[in-house]
Amino acid sequence: MAMLKIENLHANVGDKEILKGLTLEVGAGEVHAIMGPNGSGKSTLGYVLAGREGYEATSGSVTFDGRDLLAMAPHERAAAGFFLGLQYPVEIPGVSNLNFLRTALNAQRKLRGEPDISAADFMRLARTEADAFDLTMDHMKRGVNVGFSGGEKKRNEMVQMALLAPKFAVLDETDSGLDIDALKTVAGGINLLRSPERGFLLITHYQRLLDYVKPDKVHVLSGGRIVRSGGPELAHALEREGYGELAA
Amino acid sequence: MAANEQALALAKEQSKYKWGFSSDIESDFAPKGLDEDTVRFISAKKAEPEWMLEWRLKAFRLWQGMESPDWAKLSIPPIDYQDAYYYAAPRKKPTLKSLDELDPEILLTYQKLGIPIEEQKVLAGVEGARKVAVDAVFDSVSVATTFREELKRAGVIFLNSAVFSDGTFVYVPEGVRCPMELSTYFRINAENTGQFERTLIIADKGAYVSYLEGCTAPQRDENQLHAAVVELVALEDAEIKYSTVQNWYPGDENGKGGIYNFVTKRAHCRGDRSKVSWTQVETGSAITWKYPSCVLSGKDSVGEFYSVALTNNMQQADTGTKMIHLGAGSRSTIISKGISAGRSNNTYRGLVRVGPSAEGVRNFTQCDSLLLGSECGAHTVPYIEVKNPSAQIEHEATTSKISDDQLFYAQSRGLDREAAVALIVNGFAKEVLQQLPMEFAVEAQKLLGISLEGSVG
Numbered sequence: 067m068a069m070l071k072i073e074n075l076h077a078n079v080g081d082k083e084i085l086k087g088l089t090l091e092v093g094a095g096e097v098h099a100i101m102g103p104n105g106s107g108k109s110t111l112g113y114v115l116a117g118r119e120g121y122e123a124t125s126g127s128v129t130f131d132g133r134d135l136l137a138m139a140p141h142e143r144a145a146a147g148f149f150l151g152l153q154y155p156v157e158i159p160g161v162s163n164l165n166f167l168r169t170a171l172n173a174q175r176k177l178r179g180e181p182d183i184s185a186a187d188f189m190r191l192a193r194t195e196a197d198a199f200d201l202t203m204d205h206m207k208r209g210v211n212v213g214f215s216g217g218e219k220k221r222n223e224m225v226q227m228a229l230l231a232p233k234f235a236v237l238d239e240t241d242s243g244l245d246i247d248a249l250k251t252v253a254g255g256i257n258l259l260r261s262p263e264r265g266f267l268l269i270t271h272y273q274r275l276l277d278y279v280k281p282d283k284v285h286v287l288s289g290g291r292i293v294r295s296g297g298p299e300l301a302h303a304l305e306r307e308g309y310g311e312l313a314a
Numbered sequence: 315m316a317a318n319e320q321a322l323a324l325a326k327e328q329s330k331y332k333w334g335f336s337s338d339i340e341s342d343f344a345p346k347g348l349d350e351d352t353v354r355f356i357s358a359k360k361a362e363p364e365w366m367l368e369w370r371l372k373a374f375r376l377w378q379g380m381e382s383p384d385w386a387k388l389s390i391p392p393i394d395y396q397d398a399y400y401y402a403a404p405r406k407k408p409t410l411k412s413l414d415e416l417d418p419e420i421l422l423t424y425q426k427l428g429i430p431i432e433e434q435k436v437l438a439g440v441e442g443a444r445k446v447a448v449d450a451v452f453d454s455v456s457v458a459t460t461f462r463e464e465l466k467r468a469g470v471i472f473l474n475s476a477v478f479s480d481g482t483f484v485y486v487p488e489g490v491r492c493p494m495e496l497s498t499y500f501r502i503n504a505e506n507t508g509q510f511e512r513t514l515i516i517a518d519k520g521a522y523v524s525y526l527e528g529c530t531a532p533q534r535d536e537n538q539l540h541a542a543v544v545e546l547v548a549l550e551d552a553e554i555k556y557s558t559v560q561n562w563y564p565g566d567e568n569g570k571g572g573i574y575n576f577v578t579k580r581a582h583c584r585g586d587r588s589k590v591s592w593t594q595v596e597t598g599s600a601i602t603w604k605y606p607s608c609v610l611s612g613k614d615s616v617g618e619f620y621s622v623a624l625t626n627n628m629q630q631a632d633t634g635t636k637m638i639h640l641g642a643g644s645r646s647t648i649i650s651k652g653i654s655a656g657r658s659n660n661t662y663r664g665l666v667r668v669g670p671s672a673e674g675v676r677n678f679t680q681c682d683s684l685l686l687g688s689e690c691g692a693h694t695v696p697y698i699e700v701k702n703p704s705a706q707i708e709h710e711a712t713t714s715k716i717s718d719d720q721l722f723y724a725q726s727r728g729l730d731r732e733a734a735v736a737l738i739v740n741g742f743a744k745e746v747l748q749q750l751p752m753e754f755a756v757e758a759q760k761l762l763g764i765s766l767e768g769s770v771g
Contacts, residue, residue, distance in 0.1 A: 116722075116726045117725075117726075118722045118726070119718065119722065120718070139725075139730065139731075140722065140725040140726050141725050141726075141727075141728050141729055141730045141731075141733075141734075143726075144725075144726060144727055144728035145728055149726075150726050152723065152726075155723070156717075156719045156720050156722075156723040157720075158720055158723070158724070158737070158738060158741055159741055159742070160740070160741030160742055160743070160744035160745070161737055161738070161740070161741035161744075166724070166727070166737070167727075169729065169733070169737060170724070170727035170728040170729060171728070173728040173729050173730070173733060174728035177728070209741065226727065230727065230728070
């Protein structure tokens with residue numbers, strides 16, 4: 067059974083329908099990429115899956131790990147193992163990265179009926195994951211994303227993902243705004259987290275990331291629907307020919 | 315069904331203000347109402363000398379001729395001063411040798427108040443507990459002070475209820491650094507009772523003292539008045555840090571009941587290089603109206619004001635500070651964080667005044683307001699009066715709404731909505747909260763979260 071199963075999903079932002087019957091299945095252990103032109107509904111898909119207010123699924127269904135994802139509150143989705151890496155990570159002044167992550171991790175554990183992580187274990191984990199994505203402990207002690215460069219913010223999303231260890235991650239244009247070294251770091255992190263139990267959906271505008279993270283499948287999103295699916299070669303075709311013809 | 319829902323709503327409402335219980339303690343009351351006889355009654359109860367009584371009567375006569383000021387951005391219903399008790403004291407033995415002799419109901423009350431764990435230990439006399447001196451003022455009189463002996467040995471004379479019917483007098487002698495936080499819990503318990511404690515703290519040359527007050531009251535439908543006076547005097551090179559965590563009962567969602575918290579707080583930085591720091595976390599009360607102030611007459615003296623004022627539902631707050639710069643080189647810092655939710659109104663009002671002979675004065679003011687929801691109000695009213703051209707005055711102000719982006723971000727990482735709000739609000743208030751002693755900062759953080767429960771729909 068697919069880990070994430072989206073069936074004929076329709077969703078509105080305000081009064082406007084953005085997703086118009088999207089169907090997609092991602093199995094455990096698989097990495098899928100969604101590509102598409104601006105305004106095709108890529109970010110909306112991420113927000114609808116994560117349960118953001120104002121992004122309303124009007125019909126269709128989303129099953130995650132056998133559960134009705136759309137019936138859950140955003141924090142319940144997180145605790146169930148769903149993660150969304152944001153295209154534009156948000157700053158929260160006055161709340162340290164460490165405090166934010168520990169609060170989030172313990173909130174998830176509580177909802178799953180697990181005990182709090184000990185302070186020592188958490189610090190060890192935080193240090194390891196910060197290292198893995200080239201962030202310093204100084205970054206971890208600063209306000210969440212406050213004073214971070216664009217690349218640092220994206221790497222911080224990866225630190226969060228690695229630390230929260232979700233079952234499934236949707237990464238929304240995590241590659242945009244990264245220089246080549248940062249891109250390699252991020253891609254390396256994704257590859258490291260790839261496992262038979264974990265699924266990924268990479269939302270991206272360019273195939274560049276897919277040179278480093280080899281997807282199992284590539285889908286083209288256009289007009290709120292998947293209009294084409296294929297193997298990794300589809301990404302290259304898109305890069306060569308543009309979305310015009312393929313998305314038509 | 316409707317009744318069931320009502321009961322559920324009521325239970326929910328009651329669970330929000332966790333300090334809303336009242337304790338069944340036998341009390342001595344003064345006769346209801348306020349006239350010269352009431353004043354004489356209190357004075358007699360405290361066995362005061364004649365001059366004290368005269369001083370009180372003079373104040374009373376002056377007060378009778380005064381009108382309630384109306385310049386604040388507050389809507390205050392007329393207060394019937396005759397419909398209240400002005401003195402209520404737990405009935406007990408005349409002197410207490412130890413906490414064991416305390417009315418068990420009172421001890422139970424402190425437990426229910428959630429007095430910080432460290433302090434509970436202190437109250438319970440647990441060995442090895444961190445030394446925080448706790449003074450508990452119940453309605454009008456102080457019932458127990460821990461560490462009196464130890465403080466005396468440290469050279470701090472700590473006379474409770476000696477001068478006024480209620481409140482505290484602290485004198486820290488020259489060169490003494492008070493070795494622990496001094497802490498007072500104020501509790502209005504009896505019905506229809508006002509609380510009018512007076513606190514005077516004097517730090518002699520080179521002395522240091524840190525003082526914290528916490529306040530709660532039972533949940534009652536009538537409004538109750540808290541009109542206290544706190545005065546601080548710092549001599550040469552002395553420093554006083556005065557922190558308040560105010561959580562008087564705020565009234566219900568429709569503004570019924572709650573404490574009127576009308577308090578005068580002023581400090582005199584009399585000596586050169588003296589310093590007074592006010593920190594306040596104001597989450598309770600139906601109406602909060604106070605301006606902890608500093609008269610900076612010492613050369614190079616320093617005044618600080620750090621404030622978090624949170625209003626929810628129908629609460630009103632008009633609070634801020636006055637920094638009166640008279641001494642050359644005196645400096646002041648004002649950091650005010652206002653948080654408004656529900657249908658509440660929250661005003662920062664602050665005066666920075668520089669006298670003509672005060673050379674080289676500096677002031678920095680920062681006022682940030684955070685709005686939760688669309689029916690609340692935040693207002694910033696700075697008054698700046700500079701009569702010396704060498705002064706440097708800075709004023710920064712921001713008003714923002716709690717951002718949907720931040721809320722969603724925290725929720726998507728696993729926090730429920732209320733936890734997300736609490737986290738973001740605590741981040742907003744951090745600059746002020748970190749001024750509080752550690753254990754009280756933790757309590758204050760929790761308080762901010764609890765006070766906002768249900769405020770973001």
